[in-house]
Amino acid sequence: MSENNENNVTGLGGSSAEWPLWEVFVRSSRGLSHVHAGSLHAPDATMAVRNARDLYTRRNEGTSVWVVPSEAVTASDPDSKGGYFESAQGKSYRHATYYTKSEGVKHL
Amino acid sequence: MSFASHDSATKQSAGNAITAEDIREGGSKAPEDVARYALYLGDDALMLAQRLGWWIARAPELEEDIALANIALDLLGHARFFLTYAGSAWGKTEDDLAYFRDEEEFRSCRLVEQENGDFGQTIARQLIFSFYQYELYRRLVRSSDPTLAAIAEKALKEVEYHQDHASQWILRLGLGTEESKRRVQDGLHYMWPYVDELFHDDELIESLGDVAVLPSSLRADFDRRIAEILDEAGLDVPDVAGAYGGDRSGEFSEQRGHILAEMQVLARQHPGATW
Numbered sequence: 596m597s598e599n600n601e602n603n604v605t606g607l608g609g610s611s612a613e614w615p616l617w618e619v620f621v622r623s624s625r626g627l628s629h630v631h632a633g634s635l636h637a638p639d640a641t642m643a644v645r646n647a648r649d650l651y652t653r654r655n656e657g658t659s660v661w662v663v664p665s666e667a668v669t670a671s672d673p674d675s676k677g678g679y680f681e682s683a684q685g686k687s688y689r690h691a692t693y694y695t696k697s698e699g700v701k702h703l
Numbered sequence: 704m705s706f707a708s709h710d711s712a713t714k715q716s717a718g719n720a721i722t723a724e725d726i727r728e729g730g731s732k733a734p735e736d737v738a739r740y741a742l743y744l745g746d747d748a749l750m751l752a753q754r755l756g757w758w759i760a761r762a763p764e765l766e767e768d769i770a771l772a773n774i775a776l777d778l779l780g781h782a783r784f785f786l787t788y789a790g791s792a793w794g795k796t797e798d799d800l801a802y803f804r805d806e807e808e809f810r811s812c813r814l815v816e817q818e819n820g821d822f823g824q825t826i827a828r829q830l831i832f833s834f835y836q837y838e839l840y841r842r843l844v845r846s847s848d849p850t851l852a853a854i855a856e857k858a859l860k861e862v863e864y865h866q867d868h869a870s871q872w873i874l875r876l877g878l879g880t881e882e883s884k885r886r887v888q889d890g891l892h893y894m895w896p897y898v899d900e901l902f903h904d905d906e907l908i909e910s911l912g913d914v915a916v917l918p919s920s921l922r923a924d925f926d927r928r929i930a931e932i933l934d935e936a937g938l939d940v941p942d943v944a945g946a947y948g949g950d951r952s953g954e955f956s957e958q959r960g961h962i963l964a965e966m967q968v969l970a971r972q973h974p975g976a977t978w
Binding site: 614635636637638639641642645646649650653 | 764765766767769770773867868871875
């Protein structure tokens with residue numbers, strides 16, 4: 596894949612190889628976390644930051660942008676959603692509201 | 704003079720940068736000679752915006768499509784500022800000046816009217832023009848005309864990005880493949896005869912003193928910075944003679960008519976049309 600991309604960074608070669616995909620994270624203001632905004636294609640990381648600026652921060656949304664190669668993201672398996680996430684159902688003791696307040700405890 | 708800021712109720716405000724409406728409603732009337740100078744600057748931006756707009760839906764990738772469209776829109780914004788201000792001298796609107804002047808009444812330089820060619824040729828023109836415009840606006844912020852200074856201040860930040868965009872691509876095309884290097888070098892060669900005109904002083908500019916920036920005063924910085932980036936990209940500064948004529952006198956390139964035909968047709972067929 597990387598060889599194809601090297602040949603196609605100019606976009607002029609007529610090669611069908613596409614630019615690699617990048618995931619974009621934008622921090623909207625100081626103190627907040629970077630939040631996933633979407634994805635884009637770019638020939639390399641430097642250009643990906645530029646493209647992210649054009650695509651995702653045109654209306655003053657951002658103070659900082661991260662780009663991450665999409666292939667570097669390891670995701671949970673959507674087909675095993677049950678085993679991953681639904682097993683939390685019924686385990687209400689994982690929530691603070693499950694517990695009753697001890698007598699004499701104020702301000703809780 | 705003060706320019707009202709339009710603070711948005713939402714968190715994402717457009718800031719308090721100058722807008723074309725500020726200039727129109729601010730009521731300051733440009734002196735005749737300043738207005739003629741503003742036409743030089745506005746027409747350059749307008750022609751290049753129109754040229755770059757051609758790339759929409761034609762760029763090598765969707766992302767680059769948007770990048771070029773963004774730059775075109777920035778330039779269109781500059782054109783609106785300058786033409787609105789220029790028009791105030793003659794009781795004309797930005798639209799009167801953009802859509803209802805004929806070929807010989809425009810004052811754009813020939814560089815911005817040159818054909819897009821391939822992507823390499825367009826990037827070559829972007830590099831030359833953004834580096835020139837950066838040197839110009841960087842000095843125009845100190846113009847003794849407060850409106851020109853305010854426009855330059857707003858536009859300078861955008862041009863910094865245009866320079867960066869062009870530089871990044873010059874490096875990638877120059878250091879990419881044999882084919883990309885050949886094409887961008889050809890593009891530079893194609894555009895280079897129109898570089899001299901950018902730095903030509905004329906009587907109008909010389910008579911304006913502190914209002915305007917002498918184009919010849921930009922040349923040394925332009926040449927040095929262009930040489931640096933082309934050297935880094937492994938490209939040569941073209942050694943070609945400047946094209947004859949031009950000088951914003953009303954002589955113009957054959958391409959201007961084609962650009963205007965496309966740009967003006969709607970406004971002329973349906974005057975006053977809105978949507």
